[in-house]
Amino acid sequence: MNSAGLPGTGLGGFLYLALALSMPFRELYLTLRGRSSRDRWKVVARQFAIACGILAGVESSFWLLARVGVLPQVGTGVFLVAPMAFSLSMLLAVLTVLWAWAQVVRLRGRTARRVVGGGPELVVDALPVTVEGAVPASDVPGRA
Amino acid sequence: MPELTSTATAVRPIAEMALGLTVIIPAYNEEASVGETVRSVLNQTCPPGRVIVVDDFSSDRTGEVAEAAGAEVMRPERNTGSKAGAQNLALAFVDTPYTMAIDADTTLVPDAIETLLAPMADPAVAAACGFVLPRHVGSLWERGRYVEYLMAFTFYKPIQDYYGKPMISSGCFSAYDTAKLKAAGGWSERTRAEDMDLTWTFYTHGHKVRFVPEAVCYPIEPHDFDFMGKQLKRWSHGFVQNVRLHWNDILPIPLLRTIVGVSMWDAVIASVVYLVALPLLAIIFRNPWLLLAYVFDLPAVLVPVLVKAWARGEFWRALASVPSFFVLRTVNAVYMVEAIVTEVVLRKPLLVYEKGH
Numbered sequence: 001m002n003s004a005g006l007p008g009t010g011l012g013g014f015l016y017l018a019l020a021l022s023m024p025f026r027e028l029y030l031t032l033r034g035r036s037s038r039d040r041w042k043v044v045a046r047q048f049a050i051a052c053g054i055l056a057g058v059e060s061s062f063w064l065l066a067r068v069g070v071l072p073q074v075g076t077g078v079f080l081v082a083p084m085a086f087s088l089s090m091l092l093a094v095l096t097v098l099w100a101w102a103q104v105v106r107l108r109g110r111t112a113r114r115v116v117g118g119g120p121e122l123v124v125d126a127l128p129v130t131v132e133g134a135v136p137a138s139d140v141p142g143r144a
Numbered sequence: 145m146p147e148l149t150s151t152a153t154a155v156r157p158i159a160e161m162a163l164g165l166t167v168i169i170p171a172y173n174e175e176a177s178v179g180e181t182v183r184s185v186l187n188q189t190c191p192p193g194r195v196i197v198v199d200d201f202s203s204d205r206t207g208e209v210a211e212a213a214g215a216e217v218m219r220p221e222r223n224t225g226s227k228a229g230a231q232n233l234a235l236a237f238v239d240t241p242y243t244m245a246i247d248a249d250t251t252l253v254p255d256a257i258e259t260l261l262a263p264m265a266d267p268a269v270a271a272a273c274g275f276v277l278p279r280h281v282g283s284l285w286e287r288g289r290y291v292e293y294l295m296a297f298t299f300y301k302p303i304q305d306y307y308g309k310p311m312i313s314s315g316c317f318s319a320y321d322t323a324k325l326k327a328a329g330g331w332s333e334r335t336r337a338e339d340m341d342l343t344w345t346f347y348t349h350g351h352k353v354r355f356v357p358e359a360v361c362y363p364i365e366p367h368d369f370d371f372m373g374k375q376l377k378r379w380s381h382g383f384v385q386n387v388r389l390h391w392n393d394i395l396p397i398p399l400l401r402t403i404v405g406v407s408m409w410d411a412v413i414a415s416v417v418y419l420v421a422l423p424l425l426a427i428i429f430r431n432p433w434l435l436l437a438y439v440f441d442l443p444a445v446l447v448p449v450l451v452k453a454w455a456r457g458e459f460w461r462a463l464a465s466v467p468s469f470f471v472l473r474t475v476n477a478v479y480m481v482e483a484i485v486t487e488v489v490l491r492k493p494l495l496v497y498e499k500g501h
Contacts, residue, residue, distance in 0.1 A: 105395050
């Protein structure tokens, strides 16, 4: 599976927006330390441009909705600032909870794995096979 | 995306690496597509050393078609019950340094293997995955998935790769370091999303995973609700199962825990908002304009999707597909709620692997 199949681009979308907008600053830092490259800057520029495009798109669509009377008329940029401030607060709260959770688990030293469903770990040798045209690997016991 | 370091990495010719590559193609009743998949692999600019099709006790001519197309064919004496089971059967026979997993309904662009193998020269890399796009874009479900993929692989995944943590090395087309794959236990059957399980296992073992956008593959996506439902059920349950399984292990990995934690938050909150809060608010306030919130993030979807679609000469197809994305996203929410309730509240894990088509 991919990132597809998960609902929502709310907080997740905002996280990626924030990460994309942070990329030039991180890359500048790496450039100053001699750990960057032209290829890396290409990626940074592309993702940063997309993030800026998203911000512009969001502001434009809210402005349009205000023009047709669905949203109240407010000053330029307000539509971006208010939801972004809300999303940023929410994101920081979630990140803080995740960080605190990580610290608690680290302190407890919990390393035991939870097994879901009781399914088998691996079944490489679970079934006999017939091989047509395949050359078995010599290092597999009982199959050579 | 790796930062440059003072230690130079020896660059191995890609063609030489490809000769040390075994491609595993698990297939169950795939006679209609497996031939094209095998030919697409064998006609690569850097063809692999071996191509093994695991004909997982198909009732059709999958094995014959694959063999005629030029693959080695393995056939168990009974169905393994899952894609992971079929892949592990072949993995036992792999003695090359690299292994690649490709779905039997997936074709590749001619240089996909060449580009995907490049980052595998880094000994720290355990897996690399490519850009996924549906081969057919016709039905509502295929169109929805097309937009989902365009957005995920154009905006999310390059960012994940830049920060060194692609969330999933997609099961339909990924390359692996064979030793690290075997050390991880192959493809585990303990969850219904074996690719996510494997990717997170690699991270907890300290390995790297890379995303290569130039390596494009085209799987056949579910074309109707029945098949899409099966796939979404598998994916949503797989996601919840993997979060439960790996949570304590990924907590010490800051970016991964952030991506997974926020994804889980989104999955829960967005599902409740789409399925309960929005319709309820619209009814309570008798204001249908509130339903516009279903598409509140339209610009956030449009920008990355149309940027990529424009570059591929598919602008109008992408634009026409955007409404389907919002339908699919709401359906995703239904399946996610069902998965969370079933897996977490009722504690009845999904144990059956049902194919998407």
